[in-house]
Amino acid sequence: MDMSALNPVAIAVALIVAATPLVFAAIGELVVEKAGVLNLGVEGMMIVGAIAGFAFTQETGSTTVGVLAALIAGALLAALFAFMTQVLMSNQVATGLALTLFGLGLAAMIGQPYSGIPAPPFPELAIPGLSTLPVIGPLLFAHDWLVYASLVLTAGVWWLLNRSRAGLILRAVGENHDAAHAIGYRVVAIRTAAILFGGACAGVGGAYLSMVAAPLWVEGMTAGRGWIALAIVVFASWKPWRAFLGAYIFGGVSIAQLNLQAMGVAIESQYLSMTPYLVTIVVLVIISADKARARMNAPACLGRPFFAAG
Amino acid sequence: MTWAGPLLAVALTMIFGMILFAVLGKDPVRTILIIFWEPLTNDFSRSELLVKGTPLCLIAVGLALGFRAGVWNIGAEGQFIVGAIAGGAAGLAVYDTAGIWVLPMMCLAGAAAGAAWALIPAILRIRFNANEILVSLMLVYVAGLWLSALVTGPLRDPDGFNFPESRIFHDSATLPILIEGTRAHVGALAALAAVVLAWIALERHEYGFSLKLFGQAPRAARFAGYREARVVMLSMAVSGGLAGLAGTFEAAGPVGQLVPALPVGYGFTAIIVAFLGRLHPGGVLLASALMALTYIGGEGAQLEMRLPAAAISVFQGMLLFFLLGMDVFSRYRLAPSKARLARRAQGGAA
Numbered sequence: 001m002d003m004s005a006l007n008p009v010a011i012a013v014a015l016i017v018a019a020t021p022l023v024f025a026a027i028g029e030l031v032v033e034k035a036g037v038l039n040l041g042v043e044g045m046m047i048v049g050a051i052a053g054f055a056f057t058q059e060t061g062s063t064t065v066g067v068l069a070a071l072i073a074g075a076l077l078a079a080l081f082a083f084m085t086q087v088l089m090s091n092q093v094a095t096g097l098a099l100t101l102f103g104l105g106l107a108a109m110i111g112q113p114y115s116g117i118p119a120p121p122f123p124e125l126a127i128p129g130l131s132t133l134p135v136i137g138p139l140l141f142a143h144d145w146l147v148y149a150s151l152v153l154t155a156g157v158w159w160l161l162n163r164s165r166a167g168l169i170l171r172a173v174g175e176n177h178d179a180a181h182a183i184g185y186r187v188v189a190i191r192t193a194a195i196l197f198g199g200a201c202a203g204v205g206g207a208y209l210s211m212v213a214a215p216l217w218v219e220g221m222t223a224g225r226g227w228i229a230l231a232i233v234v235f236a237s238w239k240p241w242r243a244f245l246g247a248y249i250f251g252g253v254s255i256a257q258l259n260l261q262a263m264g265v266a267i268e269s270q271y272l273s274m275t276p277y278l279v280t281i282v283v284l285v286i287i288s289a290d291k292a293r294a295r296m297n298a299p300a301c302l303g304r305p306f307f308a309a310g
Numbered sequence: 311m312t313w314a315g316p317l318l319a320v321a322l323t324m325i326f327g328m329i330l331f332a333v334l335g336k337d338p339v340r341t342i343l344i345i346f347w348e349p350l351t352n353d354f355s356r357s358e359l360l361v362k363g364t365p366l367c368l369i370a371v372g373l374a375l376g377f378r379a380g381v382w383n384i385g386a387e388g389q390f391i392v393g394a395i396a397g398g399a400a401g402l403a404v405y406d407t408a409g410i411w412v413l414p415m416m417c418l419a420g421a422a423a424g425a426a427w428a429l430i431p432a433i434l435r436i437r438f439n440a441n442e443i444l445v446s447l448m449l450v451y452v453a454g455l456w457l458s459a460l461v462t463g464p465l466r467d468p469d470g471f472n473f474p475e476s477r478i479f480h481d482s483a484t485l486p487i488l489i490e491g492t493r494a495h496v497g498a499l500a501a502l503a504a505v506v507l508a509w510i511a512l513e514r515h516e517y518g519f520s521l522k523l524f525g526q527a528p529r530a531a532r533f534a535g536y537r538e539a540r541v542v543m544l545s546m547a548v549s550g551g552l553a554g555l556a557g558t559f560e561a562a563g564p565v566g567q568l569v570p571a572l573p574v575g576y577g578f579t580a581i582i583v584a585f586l587g588r589l590h591p592g593g594v595l596l597a598s599a600l601m602a603l604t605y606i607g608g609e610g611a612q613l614e615m616r617l618p619a620a621a622i623s624v625f626q627g628m629l630l631f632f633l634l635g636m637d638v639f640s641r642y643r644l645a646p647s648k649a650r651l652a653r654r655a656q657g658g659a660a
Contacts, residue, residue: 040443080631089642090634093382093443097581098634102627108620219620224451231444270459277448281434288439 009138011255016147017213019251021046021205023150025229026236026243027157028201033233034161035194036174036301040096041081043226044103045199046206049074051107053207054217055114063122067146067207074203075196077103082195086188089305100226108219119215122146146208150244153201158240170194174299177306187306202226224277231280235287237297253279315640316586316593319632320600326632327625336615344614345607345625355606357492361564362605365390365556367501367598369580371508372549374589378512379521380528381545385431385446386553387577388453389424393554394561395457396423398568401483401561402465402476412482417558424554425547427453432546436539442546450577458570465568476568485563497559501598504552508591521545553577575623582630601626 025042032039052073057066081099084090122144131142161167170190172180177187209225210217228250236242257272265272288294324346328338349355369386376383383389397420404412431445462474470477485495512518523531524541532538556576565572583601587593608622 084631084635088635088638090637094585094630095634097384098627098630101578101582102624102631105620105623105625105627109618109624112618112620224448227444227447231448234441234444268459268463270455270462274452274455277451280448281440281445284440284444285434285438288441291439294439 009135011259012139013143014258015248015251015255016143017251018255019248020147020150021208021213021225022229022232022247022250023154023244024146024205024208025202025226026232026247027150027153027240028198028205029229030233030236030238030240030243031157031161031170031201032194032198033302034174034238034299035170035191036177036299036304036306037085037191037195038092038096038303039078039081039099039195039198040093040230041077041099041103041226042198042202042229043222043224044100045074045077045202046103046209046226046229047107047220047222048077048103049203049206050210050221051111051114051206051217052203054119054210055110057120057211058114058117061120063120063211066211067204070203070207071200072203074199074201074206076199078195078199078202079192081199082192085305086192086195089307092303092305104220111217111219114217115219117216119211119217122212122215144212146204146212149204154240154244161240171299174301177301177304181306181308187308191306202229205229228276228280231284235283237287237293238299250276250279313588313593315636316588316597316633319586319629319636322632322636323625323629326628330621330624330628331615331617334617334621336611336617341611341615341617344611345604345622347607348610349603349606354492355610357489357494358606359599359602360488360494360498361492361602363598363602364495364497364501364563365560365576366580366583366601367595368497368504368556368559369549369553369577370583370587370594370598371501371504371591372552373580374584374587374591374594375508375512375518375521376545376549377525377584377589378518379524379541379545381432381542382443383428383431383446383546383549384443384581385428385448385450385577386549386580387573387575388446388450389427389550389553390557390560390577391450391453391457391573392427393420393424393557394568394572395453395460395557396420396554397558398476398479398561399460399465401479402568404483405477406480408480408482410482413485413562416483416562417555420558420561421551421555424557425551427554428546428550429543432543436542442542454570454573457568457572461568461570467567474570478567479562483562484566485559493564495559495563497556497563500555500559502595505591505595508594512591517544553580579626582626582633585630585633 025046029039029042049070053066053070056069057063077099081095084095085092124142125145125148127141131137161171169185173185173187173190181187206222209221214221232243232246232250235246254276257275261269261272324342328342331338331341369390373383373386397416400416400419401412427449430449431442434440434445435442461476465476467475467477485497488494488496488498520531520536520541523536561568561572579601583594583597586597604622604626611617612619
């Protein structure tokens with residue numbers, strides 16, 4: 001094994017790049033689930049966000065337009081899910097799966113002319129003075145603005161859920177939609193808003209993959225990250241900062257296995273590539289094993305359809 | 311209304327599909343004809359219906375049983391891959407040995423491996439309460455990587471110039487062809503048998519009753535003395551076993567060897583097939599034929615109309631959306647809202 005190639009600062013930066021898409025997707029899904037809706041379409045919304053961001057950046061030359069397009073694309077796909085599950089009251093599990101299958105196909109179709117083209121560089125938001133410091137500079141002060149946005153998003157969602165009236169209402173809808181409806185909150189409208197927010201976040205997470213992390217478009221490039229984001233929400237017990245931590249743990253696993261591959265460990269690369277998926281399973285098992293605690297943390301109305309009788 | 315839903319969904323998908331094709335700059339009517347009609351007009355395409363329909367039908371029948379009970383096995387694709395690996399490895403282990411027992415042994419190995427792969431999420435759900443959707447899905451990626459590792463490693467063809475593929479199976483390890491001159495193999499008969507057996511299990515056996523009861527009223531099922539663990543284990547093992555068998559058929563039939571490109575998403579499309587067939591074995595049979603048609607027609611449209619390959623998956627995804635959307639009309643009845651009733655009453659009084 002060749003250890004000299006390992007640069008701790010470079011690894012830490014790679015970790016941040018690997019974790020950020022997961023932060024966006026997981027935080028978005030966390031809000032959706034807090035409102036009592038289980039959207040299994042994260043993978044589909046992410047990949048559509050990835051191609052929307054990439055394509056709009058290519059066509060307009062502006063990465064800001066790209067990120068905005070990804071946000072809207074994710075929200076549009078989520079709007080479809082919201083219409084199906086909230087208005088037509090279709091099964092949430094099946095509809096989420098449909099969203100993923102549809103999104104993967106749609107992205108592959110739109111993305112066909114874009115494969116193999118490198119993405120234009122994503123501007124870094126280097127903070128003058130601080131970003132040139134050794135070690136701390138590249139680690140803390142020289143990232144693209146989406147990394148900082150993911151931090152702000154996590155803090156914002158934490159504040160919203162735990163410190164604001166809107167968050168209280170959102171949680172009430174997720175814990176007991178009949179009671180929330182009885183005291184006059186519009187369950188369907190609140191849930192729809194949460195679903196759209198989740199879709200927008202997933203879209204941006206996908207865009208981060210194709211515009212910053214890769215940075216190019218490859219068919220099926222999300223490679224299960226949307227599903228891992230769903231697992232992170234369970235791991236986090238529906239708490240925003242724990243979801244942030246979870247995203248970094250999963251990002252760390254994927255970076256670790258990539259570095260092991262690069263060092264030429266005498267294991268076939270495919271077995272190392274399995275680790276993020278296997279770790280997800282192990283983590284799910286550990287977190288879910290305590291049934292009483294798992295039930296206490298999960299929103300009580302998660303996945304249950306709401307119908308305003310009368 | 312039960313069967314009008316799927317038919318209406320197919321019709322809506324065709325209409326929106328035509329809009330999609332028009333947006334892509336293709337002649338919409340012509341494209342729809344190529345997808346839904348032309349495959350039926352020649353012998354080869356008709357035989358290909360059996361080739362593509364067989365794995366879809368086998369997998370979807372198993373999934374439908376589980377979905378009835380609220381057991382969400384989403385990882386059929388992984389069980390399909392593991393079935394191909396195990397069946398293929400069993401065939402390669404006795405390479406060049408002739409014998410009528412080779413194929414049954416391969417099928418047994420494939421089905422057992424698929425069932426075992428599906429039992430992982432089942433046991434983790436029962437024992438540790440872990441979500442079977444996420445676990446079974448993660449195992450799809452693991453299975454795909456495992457197949458890729460095996461064909462670049464221990465199962466690689468020793469005379470294959472380092473290409474990542476296994477030896478081509480010898481004659482005794484290849485499925486007999488059903489219709490001379492085509493790729494249609496005896497697996498189609500197994501799929502038919504699975505449909506019949508599933509129908510008996512579902513409609514004429516207590517097992518099917520327990521499945522339906524757990525799906526519709528889990529509390530009542532528990533009071534009635536049915537054990538949830540057994541229902542979960544059995545439905546996961548059955549669907550995994552059928553998916554594994556489909557994987558073995560695919561390897562020992564149309565593909566003829568183990569290659570990384572063996573899985574083409576039948577395990578995921580089968581989810582659509584199960585819903586299109588209304589989770590009913592007979593319906594699944596019809597639905598798998600229709601879905602196979604879109605696969606073959608889609609290939610035709612790719613060649614003739616230069617339609618992007620992914621357009622067909624968009625088309626299939628749309629179908630699932632419309633199906634789920636149509637369900638609202640079979641489960642609920644449209645009624646005027648109370649406000650409108652009140653207004654009408656006022657109007658009548660005035």
